[in-house]
Amino acid sequence: MEQKESIDQIIEDVKSEVVTWRRYFHENPELSFEETETSKFIYDKLVSFGNMIISHPTKTSIMARLIGDNPGKVIAIRADMDALPIQEENDFEYKSKKSGVMHACGHDGHASVLLGVAKVMSNFKKELKGELRFIFQHAEELPPGGAHEMVEAGVMNGVDEVYAMHIMTHVPVGKIDVAEGVASSGNDAFKIKVIGKGGHSSMPEDTIDPILISSEIVSNLQHIISRKISTNEKVVLSVTQFHAGYAYNIIPNEVELEGSVRTFKDEIREKMPAFMEQIIKGICDAHGAKYKFEYNNGYDMIKNNDEIRKFVEETIAETFGKDTLRKTGPMMGSEDFSAFSNEVPGCFVLIGAKNDEKGIIYPNHNPRFTIDEESLNIALKYLINIAMRKVIL
Missing domain, CATH: 3.30.70.360 (Alpha-Beta Plaits)
Incomplete structure (x- = not known):
């Protein structure tokens, strides 16, 4: 119980930073294969956390390795970080500064959450069994995509399992969708x-x-x-x-x-x-x-590994309660996370960010897309609990 309370407090301390980082990324979007400043920001933050081995597998991607003091599995968590060629129509203070470029798919949230996970988990190097590998992927939005490049660069070498999430506004905030088998087209x-x-x-x-x-x-x-x-x-x-x-x-x-x-x-x-x-x-x-x-x-289609999916569903239920978990079919959208999960068993989930009361109703890739930022906290807790259950508890 004391350990759980300690973890919860660390998460609480990081939560506001994740929101700040997300707003910075949203204000400063970069297109696929052009994520120079985004990757520099992430690299510098990872260096400041300590205990990480950090590299650029490709020009604008980043991999950070947190190697524990004890033997165990190698668990990878991936987030994408590129924006879209869309003119933003939102009017909040952190809207895009770049004409015709916008984070309209939630990748600003993905990168921020994974930074938050890395910061929290960097405190547990001595307790960690195995390795956590944080993959910040470039160019998800533009085929052939950045995932294949990163796989070819060796980021999956030695990895046992891989995880990812996607923030979606067709899913209500407070819900997490998990598909059995095929998760995307x-x-x-x-x-x-x-x-x-x-x-x-x-x-x-x-x-x-x-x-x-x-x-x-x-x-x-x-x-x-x-x-x-x-x-x-x-x-x-x-x-x-x-x-x-x-x-x-x-x-x-x-x-x-x-x-x-x-x-x-x-x-x-x-x-x-x-x-x-x-x-x-x-x-x-x-x-x-x-x-x-x-x-x-x-x-390719993302195919959730059955054993890992069951572990994910148990983690969601234990972390948030059974009402948070929604067992769903595959989404018709596609994602190059499949390049990673084709290499090793993995699981891909959808984090809800829709909030009708706040007017957060526009779909991903819409000029008025935004998210309920509570989804960032949910995604952060989800991935940290995945990591904790795999390499520490």
């Missing part, structure tokens, strides 16, 4: 170029109209979801860009389409390119057009 990107024959808009009979053909493709691609995939499965295919033309009276030569495909099963993911090309080719052939089709696998 695989996210792939595609590009389609339809090559027709341009001409004057008054004589469409002399053209091969790529706009009309592309419109048919956009519409018919949705038949894959409704007729090629079981209704028991969840798949999303979205065409998000349609680029064509340069004058009101000219039918262009080409149209370019782009979009994404999100899946929860490897076998379905593998079939999607062939399903798509069958439709693209058939429509283009029917109209005498040509096409180019490019399909690129993006982030």
Whole structure:
């Protein structure tokens, strides 16, 4: 009991710093692969905590190792820290100072919380059994992402388990969502170029109209979801860009389409390119057009290890009470934490930050996104209790 009270007091002492750090990051966002000042701030704070071995596995990422005086497991905790190319529409005093750049996905909170965890746990080097590895990842928002680079740089060498959380405003503050099995979708990107024959808009009979053909493709691609995939499965295919033309009276030569495909099963993911090309080719052939089709696998699905998930659920229930835990299905969004959890067993949870009474209702990636900062305290307690139960208690 005395140890728990001591830990609770240390957490309480750090809590306000976490909020201050989060607001600093929010005010000074940096885009993927450009997190120079963010990583410097984090590096300097980690140095000030003491007992850490700190390195830059890549140009703008950081790894801090807290190696205990006793043998045990190597437990890694990861947080991302990059911002998005979004113009912020909030009006609080710590809103973004950078035009067109905003922390609209909670990564400012993730980095701040992990700093808080590192500060608390740095007090327990003598008691620590094994190693805690704090991974501050760059470039989660921009595929191919920073996680693969960090894995290639060796940050997972010797790691036994890896953990991460994501602050979300579709989850109410005070709740933590944990998915059994697959926790997030695989996210792939595609590009389609339809090559027709341009001409004057008054004589469409002399053209091969790529706009009309592309419109048919956009519409018919949705038949894959409704007729090629079981209704028991969840798949999303979205065409998000349609680029064509340069004058009101000219039918262009080409149209370019782009979009994404999100899946929860490897076998379905593998079939999607062939399903798509069958439709693209058939429509283009029917109209005498040509096409180019490019399909690129993006982030893999996050798959929560069953044994570790059960440990996480027990930790949440014991730390906050059973009412905090929500057992949910996977989110349709994607995350490159999968690069870490593909290497070793891991678990990824969602920390609630929505508060209707405070007007904190806007989703991640929205220009008015913000969080109930109580979510930072919950995330801090969650990760510290994970760490304590794994390497100290």
